[in-house]
Amino acid sequence: MIQQDSGDQSLSRALVFQWHTRFKTGRTLVVDDEHAGRPRIYTTPETVAEFRELVHQDRPRTIRDISEELVIGYGTCQPVLTEEICMHRVAAKLCPGS
Numbered sequence: 001m002i003q004q005d006s007g008d009q010s011l012s013r014a015l016v017f018q019w020h021t022r023f024k025t026g027r028t029l030v031v032d033d034e035h036a037g038r039p040r041i042y043t044t045p046e047t048v049a050e051f052r053e054l055v056h057q058d059r060p061r062t063i064r065d066i067s068e069e070l071v072i073g074y075g076t077c078q079p080v081l082t083e084e085i086c087m088h089r090v091a092a093k094l095c096p097g098s
Helices: 002-009 013-024 045-057 063-070 074-084
Strands: none
Touching: 045 063, 045 074, 063 074
């Protein structure tokens, strides 16, 4: 009935029941739900500062070089560089004479 009135904007019946049981057991917030995946330990301020320092020491350094130096996986370095340091594109070529 609610979905008929509000269309796609309403929650599904299963989701409403799931939330109801959560709040019935004493939960007050939905934000602290458990989620799948590993914790992001490389986004602490200290490690982001290490990344930033390495990048600013040598700008044409590649992600592979940074990951080898910090002993972190390549796939873990990418989100830190793009999301935390806001580096979306890196050009490693040096242009002679410019």
